[in-house]
Amino acid sequence: MRRVLTSAAVAAALALAVTACGDGSGDTGTAPAKSAAPAEVSGTVTWWDTSDATTEGPVFQEIIKDFEARYPKIKVNYVNVPFANARDKFKTAAQSGAGAPDVLRTDVGWVAEFASLGYLAPLDGTPAVDKPEEFLPVPAASGKFNGKTYGVPQVTDTLGLLYNKELLKKAGYDQPPATMADLKKVALDVKSKTGAGGLALNVDAYFLLPFIYGEGGDFVDVQNKKITISSPQSVAGVKIVEDLITSGAAVKPALQDSYTNAETAFKDGKVAMIFNGPWSNADNLGGKVFKDNPDNFGVAPVPAGSVKAGSPLGGHDYTVYAGSKNLDASYLFVQFMASAESQAKVAGKLGLLPTRQPAYSAPEATANPKIAQWQKPMETAVERPWIPEAASLFQPLVEGYQKLAGGQTTTEPMLTDVATAYQGILKGWSL
Amino acid sequence: MTADVVATRRAAPRSGARRLLSRHWYAWAMTAPVVIVTLVLVGYPLVRGVYLSLTDATEGNMGRTIGMNVIPSTYEFVGLKNYTDILTSAEFLGRLTWTVVWTVVCVALHVSIGLGLALLLNRPMRLRSLYRILLVLPWAVPAFVSAFIWRYLLNGEFGVVNAMLRAAGFAGVSWLDDPFWAKVSVIACNVWLGVPFMMLALLGGLQAIPRELYEAAEVDGATPWQRFRHITLPGLRPVSSTVVLLGTIWTFNQFPVIFLLTRGGPGGATEILVTYAYRQAFEGIRNYSGSAAWGMVILALLVVMATVYRRALRQQGEAW
Numbered sequence: 001m002r003r004v005l006t007s008a009a010v011a012a013a014l015a016l017a018v019t020a021c022g023d024g025s026g027d028t029g030t031a032p033a034k035s036a037a038p039a040e041v042s043g044t045v046t047w048w049d050t051s052d053a054t055t056e057g058p059v060f061q062e063i064i065k066d067f068e069a070r071y072p073k074i075k076v077n078y079v080n081v082p083f084a085n086a087r088d089k090f091k092t093a094a095q096s097g098a099g100a101p102d103v104l105r106t107d108v109g110w111v112a113e114f115a116s117l118g119y120l121a122p123l124d125g126t127p128a129v130d131k132p133e134e135f136l137p138v139p140a141a142s143g144k145f146n147g148k149t150y151g152v153p154q155v156t157d158t159l160g161l162l163y164n165k166e167l168l169k170k171a172g173y174d175q176p177p178a179t180m181a182d183l184k185k186v187a188l189d190v191k192s193k194t195g196a197g198g199l200a201l202n203v204d205a206y207f208l209l210p211f212i213y214g215e216g217g218d219f220v221d222v223q224n225k226k227i228t229i230s231s232p233q234s235v236a237g238v239k240i241v242e243d244l245i246t247s248g249a250a251v252k253p254a255l256q257d258s259y260t261n262a263e264t265a266f267k268d269g270k271v272a273m274i275f276n277g278p279w280s281n282a283d284n285l286g287g288k289v290f291k292d293n294p295d296n297f298g299v300a301p302v303p304a305g306s307v308k309a310g311s312p313l314g315g316h317d318y319t320v321y322a323g324s325k326n327l328d329a330s331y332l333f334v335q336f337m338a339s340a341e342s343q344a345k346v347a348g349k350l351g352l353l354p355t356r357q358p359a360y361s362a363p364e365a366t367a368n369p370k371i372a373q374w375q376k377p378m379e380t381a382v383e384r385p386w387i388p389e390a391a392s393l394f395q396p397l398v399e400g401y402q403k404l405a406g407g408q409t410t411t412e413p414m415l416t417d418v419a420t421a422y423q424g425i426l427k428g429w430s431l
Numbered sequence: 432m433t434a435d436v437v438a439t440r441r442a443a444p445r446s447g448a449r450r451l452l453s454r455h456w457y458a459w460a461m462t463a464p465v466v467i468v469t470l471v472l473v474g475y476p477l478v479r480g481v482y483l484s485l486t487d488a489t490e491g492n493m494g495r496t497i498g499m500n501v502i503p504s505t506y507e508f509v510g511l512k513n514y515t516d517i518l519t520s521a522e523f524l525g526r527l528t529w530t531v532v533w534t535v536v537c538v539a540l541h542v543s544i545g546l547g548l549a550l551l552l553n554r555p556m557r558l559r560s561l562y563r564i565l566l567v568l569p570w571a572v573p574a575f576v577s578a579f580i581w582r583y584l585l586n587g588e589f590g591v592v593n594a595m596l597r598a599a600g601f602a603g604v605s606w607l608d609d610p611f612w613a614k615v616s617v618i619a620c621n622v623w624l625g626v627p628f629m630m631l632a633l634l635g636g637l638q639a640i641p642r643e644l645y646e647a648a649e650v651d652g653a654t655p656w657q658r659f660r661h662i663t664l665p666g667l668r669p670v671s672s673t674v675v676l677l678g679t680i681w682t683f684n685q686f687p688v689i690f691l692l693t694r695g696g697p698g699g700a701t702e703i704l705v706t707y708a709y710r711q712a713f714e715g716i717r718n719y720s721g722s723a724a725w726g727m728v729i730l731a732l733l734v735v736m737a738t739v740y741r742r743a744l745r746q747q748g749e750a751w
Contacts, residue, residue, distance in 0.1 A: 118500035322498035392715025403698035
């Protein structure tokens with residue numbers, strides 16, 4: 001049964017590949033080889049958007065309306081897929097050839113994996129890659145794999161330290177903490193002087209990275225094919241987290257629904273500080289203590305460790321499914337959605353950070369104070385390993401972090417276990 | 432006529448199969464759809480699973496063509512390597528132990544609570560059908576909906592259960608964040624989900640026990656306990672032996688409750704074999720061969736369990 005379906009899909013895909021090559025969109029690698037005039041392209045583009053369906057989705061849908069007005073022959077089928085399920089759902093659909101979208105909003109950490117598995121169309125030389133010199137270099141690197149471009153950056157982000165200005169002031173601080181040592185001190189002072197908690201932690205591997213980067217550690221060293229999660233630097237970073245929890249500077253973190261619990265505590269004014277990214281702007285400003293007083297909401301770079309202030313580079317890229325039946329329309333869609341104009345609109349309305357330099361100076365974007373607020377935190381962004389296994393590295397660390405936060409283990413044995421798990425994932429890498 | 436019979440008998444060994452077919456063709460025709468569907472839906476995946484479990488196939492090395500991308504097949508036959516990897520892994524024994532504990536505790540609670548409720552409902556009383564409907568409700572709600580509701584109820588900071596505990600002056604419990612309480616939580620949720628089925632099945636069994644037996648026992652002066660022990664339990668056995676086996680298999684492979692309530696956490700504490708196998712299969716670059724081997728190991732465990740159980744029942748004189 002399955003085999004029959006698969007071969008039908010393969011036949012269909014082959015037919016497509018042939019036609020695609022016929023009109024010159026093959027992997028030629030040369031400058032725009034499009035023969036069809038953009039206005040003549042027709043078809044339906046299904047886009048899986050993984051952004052927040054209530055706060056962010058509507059803005060993207062507005063931009064889609066502009067796109068459809070520009071290209072009346074192309075219809076866009078907007079589908080919002082929850083971020084948490086998107087990776088799995090796309091892989092299942094992409095592999096079977098049935099039900100996959102034409103364009104996917106892909107987390108920067110997934111691009112290398114999808115590309116290595118053959119799910120993505122190379123975009124070099126297609127209209128999708130438009131004015132590539134405008135892109136910020138670090139986000140642009142996330143869309144490349146093996147020297148080819150598979151993703152066009154949509155938004156970029158990083159973690160910052162978000163804080164409740166009033167609570168910090170009550171504890172006697174006008175400025176947010178700039179170092180990890182200060183972070184603990186401020187958090188403990190908030191706790192003793194205001195009755196609120198100091199810091200809310202989200203027990204998730206990604207959110208450990210600012211602590212690990214701060215001490216000069218990382219998950220892996222890609223160049224030397226080395227697993228560095230249990231290196232002395234990484235251990236020093238995670239020890240800071242352990243100390244924040246045991247000293248009471250951080251409130252006891254929830255392990256299930258950790259993100260939501262931490263966010264709710266921050267929005268309700270139950271804790272003064274949290275690590276989070278610009279995607280939470282809209283969510284936070286709707287919270288009890290910020291809704292009527294947006295000035296109370298502060299954004300600062302992540303506190304520096306003994307080596308540097310570093311936070312993971314995140315964000316999303318537009319990718320095109322290799323088996324798409326509407327490649328030409330999809331390329332145009334990506335071009336339009338990732339244009340400086342569209343990015344400025346998104347930045348202005350949602351406070352999401354553009355990936356094109358000119359979008360930052362567009363009046364629409366500068367009108368939103370969030371964009372300027374996040375400029376400093378963005379300077380601490382550290383490029384992550386863009387390897388196919390990158391997304392698999394989080395699970396072992398999440399499990400370890402849960403044990404650490406639950407008090408069942410300490411930093412060193414936990415990270416040693418994680419490193420062992422990484423050896424199973426990264427075949428042939430050294431410790 | 433005698434010659435005919437003799438001739439047929441003589442021919443029998445040679446054309447036995449054909450004769451069987453010609454005599455029972457109607458039965459074969461009737462069962463054909465089921466046989467074909469079973470072969471396609473169970474047989475083929477099973478055979479393919481066995482085959483994959485003996486290779487090193489992953490999402491990355493199975494050949495396919497997607498649009499302009501052609502990926503060649505490079506996976507190979509590796510014999511029993513996947514099985515030895517599983518059986519010698521540090522995870523296996525721990526996961527197996529917890530899976531067995533989880534199954535035994537859940538099924539024991541399912542059966543005892545289900546039987547208790549069935550006994551209560553098996554008497555004439557007012558509003559009996561209302562009680563019955565209410566007690567069956569958990570079964571009528573899809574398991575994933577229930578699991579999500581439990582997850583919200585048990586949330587440590589904002590959940591209803593802890594809010595009630597705090598209102599009553601107790602400290603809240605980290606239901607889903609503490610390894611021990613997380614185990615208690617998943618068992619509680621699964622018991623809540625599984626009791627209605629047991630109750631209904633056992634109630635059916637109870638109603639099939641002839642009233643005269645109880646009346647005769649009462650005349651002979653048997654105590655309620657003796658009546659329960661010597662009439663109810665043996666009378667229920669045909670039903671209970673089947674539902675216990677079913678319940679065991681279901682619970683052993685109860686994926687949604689664990690996955691949706693705790694995702695196997697905290698720190699892998701509530702991970703049973705199936706959820707662990709799922710992680711192997713679907714996390715990162717999908718490991719088809721490894722997860723197929725996990726599936727086979729789980730299947731083998733259940734087959735062994737079912738065989739032992741059947742034997743035990745047969746020794747007790749059940750025609751099963």
